[in-house]
Amino acid sequence: MIWKIAFRNLVKNGRRSVTTALAIGVGGLAALLLGGFVTSIWYGVQTSMIQDQGNLQIYRNGYLEFGAANPEDYTIPDWSAAIALIKADEALARDITVITPRIDLAGIAGNAATGNSKTFIGQGVVAADLDRMRQWDGWGIGQPGTPTGLPADPAADKVVVGLGMARMLGVCEALAVPDCKDAPDAGAGREADPAAAEYTDLVAGDAELAGLTEQGTGLPQLNLMAATTEGVPNIIRVEIAAARAQAVRALDNAFVMLPFDQARALVFDGSPEATAIMIQLTSPDRAEAVKTRIQGLLTDAGMDLSAYHFTEVDPTFTRIFGMFAFIFAVVSAVLALVIVFTIFNTVSMTVVERVKEIGTIRAMGFRRGFVGRLFLAESALTGLFGAALALAMGIGLSRMINAAGVQWTPPSNATPLTVQLMVLENPVFALSVALFLIVIAVAAAIWPTFRASRLNIVESLQRG
Amino acid sequence: MNQHTEPANFEDRNIPLDAPHPLAAQFEAITKEYTLDKVKVRALGGISGAIVQGATTFITGPSGSGKSTFLNILGLVDRPTSGALSLFGEDVTRLSDAAAADFRSRNIGFIFQSFNLIPVLSLRENVEFPLLRHRMSARARRDRAAAYLEAVGLGGMMDRRPGEISGGQRQRVAVARALATEPRLIVADEPTANLDSRTSREIVALLARMQAEFDTTVVICTHETQLIPPQSPVIEIIDGRLA
Ligand SMILES: Nc1ncnc2c1ncn2[C@@H]1O[C@H](COP(=O)(O)OP(=O)(O)O)[C@@H](O)[C@H]1O
Numbered sequence: 001m002i003w004k005i006a007f008r009n010l011v012k013n014g015r016r017s018v019t020t021a022l023a024i025g026v027g028g029l030a031a032l033l034l035g036g037f038v039t040s041i042w043y044g045v046q047t048s049m050i051q052d053q054g055n056l057q058i059y060r061n062g063y064l065e066f067g068a069a070n071p072e073d074y075t076i077p078d079w080s081a082a083i084a085l086i087k088a089d090e091a092l093a094r095d096i097t098v099i100t101p102r103i104d105l106a107g108i109a110g111n112a113a114t115g116n117s118k119t120f121i122g123q124g125v126v127a128a129d130l131d132r133m134r135q136w137d138g139w140g141i142g143q144p145g146t147p148t149g150l151p152a153d154p155a156a157d158k159v160v161v162g163l164g165m166a167r168m169l170g171v172c173e174a175l176a177v178p179d180c181k182d183a184p185d186a187g188a189g190r191e192a193d194p195a196a197a198e199y200t201d202l203v204a205g206d207a208e209l210a211g212l213t214e215q216g217t218g219l220p221q222l223n224l225m226a227a228t229t230e231g232v233p234n235i236i237r238v239e240i241a242a243a244r245a246q247a248v249r250a251l252d253n254a255f256v257m258l259p260f261d262q263a264r265a266l267v268f269d270g271s272p273e274a275t276a277i278m279i280q281l282t283s284p285d286r287a288e289a290v291k292t293r294i295q296g297l298l299t300d301a302g303m304d305l306s307a308y309h310f311t312e313v314d315p316t317f318t319r320i321f322g323m324f325a326f327i328f329a330v331v332s333a334v335l336a337l338v339i340v341f342t343i344f345n346t347v348s349m350t351v352v353e354r355v356k357e358i359g360t361i362r363a364m365g366f367r368r369g370f371v372g373r374l375f376l377a378e379s380a381l382t383g384l385f386g387a388a389l390a391l392a393m394g395i396g397l398s399r400m401i402n403a404a405g406v407q408w409t410p411p412s413n414a415t416p417l418t419v420q421l422m423v424l425e426n427p428v429f430a431l432s433v434a435l436f437l438i439v440i441a442v443a444a445a446i447w448p449t450f451r452a453s454r455l456n457i458v459e460s461l462q463r464g
Numbered sequence: 465m466n467q468h469t470e471p472a473n474f475e476d477r478n479i480p481l482d483a484p485h486p487l488a489a490q491f492e493a494i495t496k497e498y499t500l501d502k503v504k505v506r507a508l509g510g511i512s513g514a515i516v517q518g519a520t521t522f523i524t525g526p527s528g529s530g531k532s533t534f535l536n537i538l539g540l541v542d543r544p545t546s547g548a549l550s551l552f553g554e555d556v557t558r559l560s561d562a563a564a565a566d567f568r569s570r571n572i573g574f575i576f577q578s579f580n581l582i583p584v585l586s587l588r589e590n591v592e593f594p595l596l597r598h599r600m601s602a603r604a605r606r607d608r609a610a611a612y613l614e615a616v617g618l619g620g621m622m623d624r625r626p627g628e629i630s631g632g633q634r635q636r637v638a639v640a641r642a643l644a645t646e647p648r649l650i651v652a653d654e655p656t657a658n659l660d661s662r663t664s665r666e667i668v669a670l671l672a673r674m675q676a677e678f679d680t681t682v683v684i685c686t687h688e689t690q691l692i693p694p695q696s697p698v699i700e701i702i703d704g705r706l707a
């Protein structure tokens with residue numbers, strides 16, 4: 001009967017009920033759309049990072065803390081032994097899709113033709129493995145990773161550079177990169193940079209390099225100079241196969257991705273060292289379990305290595321998601337406040353209109369709590385309708401927005417993605433929003449309802 | 465009235481035939497003061513007396529004399545400032561809000577001047593409503609409500625809403641609602657003030673008939689003395705005191 005009365009009163013005050021439910025619905029809609037966006041970021045950014053770095057990474061103990069200062073002291077001594085150890089474990093076989101070494105390096109890169117040079121930040125990767133990693137779409141969000149652009153052969157002498165790097169080296173035109181213009185002075189040799197000057201000297205004095213003959217592929221030639229772990233300057237000559245934008249400008253301006261064996265020859269002089277081992281899993285849900293298992297294997301084997309989740313290595317995801325979660329929280333709080341005021345107002349109005357009814361019900365022998373339940377039921381129903389409205393509108397509008405193909409570039413990406421709001425794809429979230437709407441609808445009604453239930457009976461009955 | 469809806473607590477009442485005047489209410493030096501803008505208004509100045517069971521008692525007096533105040537105290541929706549009240553032998557002067565509500569739900573039915581039906585409920589649902597407070601099956605509630613609506617002559621329009629019927633009919637519904645819980649006492653505050661004189665007489669007659677048929681006690685408060693049937697017990701209040 002309580003629900004019947006509540007429902008019929010809502011129908012009776014149709015306009016007010018619709019307005020209140022709409023306020024709840026629109027508030028919920030905003031939360032759902034924003035949440036759908038945050039959800040898509042959660043999946044999208046993680047997918048990008050898993051495509052790029054794998055779910056787990058193995059480093060020499062201490063690398064994350066101290067490796068930046070002297071990376072040569074924190075390399076994995078024998079990456080192939082570690083990979084062999086992990087691959088030999090049957091329990092892990094099902095979980096691991098790709099396991100591949102990586103060498104991080106830095107040095108000076110110079111355009112062999114123009115003499116243009118600048119510092120570079122490099123990654124030596126097994127292109128075939130990394131290209132396989134970039135196809136990962138374990139959450140089925142349809143976000144394709146861009147291929148590395150490196151040849152599959154790990155010993156190939158082709159590299160890929162960042163777009164900014166290409167611009168500064170003056171190879172945009174040679175590579176025919178769209179939206180890339182060579183720096184105005186890229187053609188003229190520059191001597192201002194002391195490192196560049198040093199490089200020029202080195203190139204001039206390096207007998208081995210001098211012996212390298214110009215190859216006839218027509219691709220821009222690049223000299224990469226770095227110090228080996230022994231501190232000896234070393235230099236290789238490669239060809240720039242492509243330029244690819246990188247997400248972070250500072251990296252884009254210095255980025256060189258080179259085949260694993262080239263990087264190895266440049267900095268490790270052929271020794272079996274690597275900076276990191278990247279491990280990609282079939283399912284991200286298994287990351288913690290696999291990490292524990294791998295850590296156990298490494299420790300048991302006496303290897304001075306640690307396994308990390310990619311979020312431990314690179315805080316980007318945590319920061320991006322944290323930022324959006326914060327925005328979501330603030331927006332939700334504001335929305336909740338608006339909804340609370342609306343409902344408070346509606347319930348107060350309803351109570352005032354029905355004071356005499358309250359007096360009558362109390363006179364008939366109902367306790368205060370019953371009056372409370374009567375009005376709370378009404379508010380709960382309003383919340384329910386509002387939540388249903390929010391879900392319906394949220395699903396409809398998110399479909400429309402998704403179909404519209406709006407593009408945006410998440411902070412972790414170099415290339416734009418199509419905005420895909422994930423509303424129903426995150427049912428726990430969608431239902432939580434709906435439930436939250438009902439809860440605040442009831443909570444906002446508590447105070448006016450409490451006052452209603454404590455009205456003086458005689459005075460209520462005297463009201464006209 | 466069929467067997468099914470026969471009022472259940474006839475036996476409970478069990479009024480001994482040799483008791484000359486079993487009392488529904490006894491009240492002793494009842495006073496009531498209201499504080500309006502820091503000014504004390506004395507609505508009742510000490511009323512003592514009793515109301516007999518199994519009759520229709522009228523409370524009369526001019527407007528503002530304190531009739532409603534007294535009836536509210538009698539119906540346990542208000543408390544006297546001082547004095548003592550017992551209903552059916554039970555001292556009810558100092559009941560808590562919840563205990564008073566429980567007592568009302570079991571023992572007291574209310575009829576109001578402006579009917580006070582719940583507009584969103586059908587006539588039958590209105591009569592069922594106070595039964596929600598009682599341990600009854602939904603089915604029994606429905607049947608009970610139907611029976612009392614039948615008794616007040618509205619069996620044919622149970623599914624209508626209060627807004628769709630006349631004032632006299634509404635007050636009949638209110639009578640059925642007050643009867644439905646089978647209370648020992650029904651209090652009616654100016655039940656005819658919003659009705660024309662013919663309907664007023666009909667309602668008073670209905671109340672008297674129901675009082676007899678269901679063997680309850682009715683107290684009607686009215687300033688229209690012409691409505692009071694001869695030989696009825698009457699309590700007259702003037703300026704907060706018994707006349
Ligand atoms: N809630 C109230 N607050 C203040 N004064 C009241 C209140 N109710 C009634 N009174 C006063 O008490 C007196 C008696 O009122 P009432 O019992 O309603 O008289 P009657 O029912 O005989 O017309 C009047 O003077 C009235 O103004």
Ligand SMILES: [Mg+2]
Nearest residue numbers: 531532533654
């Ligand atoms: Mg009155």
